[in-house]
Amino acid sequence: MYVCLCNPFTDKDVQNALSDASVKKSPAQIYKACSGGEQPCCGTCLCMIREMVGDAA
Ligand code: FES
Numbered sequence: 539m540y541v542c543l544c545n546p547f548t549d550k551d552v553q554n555a556l557s558d559a560s561v562k563k564s565p566a567q568i569y570k571a572c573s574g575g576e577q578p579c580c581g582t583c584l585c586m587i588r589e590m591v592g593d594a595a
Pocket residue numbers: 541542543544545577578579580581582583584
């Protein structure tokens with residue numbers, strides 16, 4: 539399932555970033571890891587990313 543459509547990545551990409559020890563577990567860092575370093579555009583996906591980071595904590 540796509541999480542972000544502006545810089546397309548999926549929930550699997552988020553899970554991979556969450557299990558990558560080299561990625562800090564903040565929504566901003568997870569976004570950066572999944573988007574190839576791009577900044578969020580519309581921000582619609584950030585709520586879901588925050589939830590996924592919170593669930594993984
Ligand atoms: S859907 Fe992720 S920044 Fe727009």
